[in-house]
Amino acid sequence: MALPHFRPLHRGRAFICPSLPSPPISRARSPSNLRVACSAAFPHPKFQRPYTTVLIVPTGVGASIGGFAGDALPVARTLASVADCVISHPNVLNAAMLYWPMPNVLYVEGYALDRFAEGSWALQPVHQNKVGLVLDAGMEEELRIRHLQVADATRASLGLPVVEYIVTDAPLKVETWIDPKCGKSTGRIKHPDSLLRAVQTLVSHSHINAVAVVGRFPDDDIEDMEDYRLGKGVDSLAGVEAIISHLVVKEFQIPCAHAPAVSPIPLSTSLSPRTAAEELGYTFLPCVLAGLSCAPRYVTKKHGSLDGDCMVAGNVDSVMLPADACGGDGALAFARSMTNNKPLIIAVQENETVLDDTPEKFGIEVVKVLNYWEAVGVIAAHKAGVDPKALRREGINHIRCLSMSSSSDRKASLPSSSHDRVHSL
Structure with a gap:
């Protein structure tokens, strides 16, 4: 096939694409100032792979941003x-009665996110999941009806595939407390076997792909909740919520999220905007059902290959988390990754927690930023292939010189077969 012939360019003349009509020349502008876009005639394919970042805000640690009712959701948005893709977890993406659908955000439970970071699990994006609902037998009749109405509302108004529900065969007996050693919230359920039997029944008979759990939580004294409602302190419910979802995900390898059932509390005129989402209605379930409806499925090594259409830890380009919360399994796995595409770890100093898991304590190399404004700028630079330091005054030093002795030592340490293979490329 013969290539089209183009006349040579002449200085002082505008280049007009042959496939496009010549634009009219305005009297107010000279021909030399005209600019004609040729992108339609000569499309430039995108050869870069999608840029993926992970957003982590640990649950129940009093995070300044993300420690309340979905107040880290603006960061995720x-x-x-x-x-191109954001991976985050329910503590970031849930806001009780509120949620925000984002097609390029993957809703991944915390235990699954840790296994993903370690490389033992992969994420398989889906169009939709069949979601089952587990209700605690310890829930009062009125609360049970309220939650079933939420499920029906999401099915009728949002079209979510919430297929069936089940009530546990015994009350779960949820207990919550604050860990006196570190100040984070934690707790337990006295009858975890009842929860697992309920989920097993839904998996076996309803063939669900994801499950929402609603446990009856103890009603705290209003005085004990006052700091949290004012946007201070630690969410006393969050720690055991994570324990519940971890238990289910570890056992069944399916997406799970939890919504606590509590009695309505008296109106407060001094409520913090960051906790207001939890007091809009009677339940925290809407965001959970919305998130689970399109959460990625978990692929483990025993279930199949971790490649193909799955996302693996090696696809992650960056990880963003609070600067004093770097000691979690997922954070350490990402930071100590041995892959060629080791993710950039961004530690946000303004998002303080009750933890003291600093990068220095674990020997993690990070980029420290003051706030999420700066963090997003670092992500934008990293995605563009720009060294984030180049955006700072005096951020770039002189290029370092590598001595020949260092190079010789490195070559000498290579096996002969590897040395030959390198030089044959």
Whole structure:
């Protein structure tokens, strides 16, 4: 096939694509100032793979941002407009009665996110999941009806595939407390076997792909909740919520999220905007059902290959988390990754927690930023292939010189077969 012939360009003349009509020349502008876009005639394919970032805000640790009722969701929304894919967890993406659908955000439970970071699990995006609902037998009749109405509302108004529900065969007996050693919230359920039997029944008979759990939580004294309602302190419910979802995900390898059932509390005129989402209605279930309806499925090594259409830890380009919360399994796994595509770890100093798991304590190399404004800028630069330091005054030093002796030592340490293979490329 013969290539089209183009006349040579002449200085002082505008280049007009042959496939496009010549634009009219305005009297107010000279021909030399005209600019004609040729992108339609010569499309430029995108050869870069999608940029993926992980957003982590640990649960129940009093995070300044993300420690309340979905108050880290604006961070996730902003990141989703910059990165091609964002992976985060329910503590970030849930806001009780509120949620925000984002097609390029993957809703991944915390235990599954840790296994993903370690490389033992992969994530398989889906169009939809069949969601089952487990209700605690310890729930009062009125609370049970309220939660069933939420399920029906999401099915009728949002079209969510919430297929069936089951009530546990015994009350779960949820207990919550604050760990006196570190100040984070934790707890337990006295009858975890009842929860697992309920989920097993849904998996076996309803063939669900994801499950929402609603446990009856103890009603705290209003005085004990006052700091949290004012946007201070630690969410006393969050720690045991994570324990419940971890238990289910570890056992069944399916997406799970929890919504606590509590009695309505008196109106407060001094409620913090960051906790207001939890007092809009009677339940925290809407965001959970919305998130689970399209949460990625978990692929383990025993279930199949971790490649193909699955996302693996090696696809992650960056990880963003609070600067004093770097000691979690997932954070350490990402930071100590041995892959060639080791993710950039971004530690946000403004998002303080009750923890003291600093990067220095674990020997983690991170980029420290003051706040999420800066963090998003680092992500944008990293995605563009720009060294984030180049955006700072005096951020770039002189290039370092590598001595020949260092190079010789490195070659000498290579096996002969590897040395030959390198030089044959």
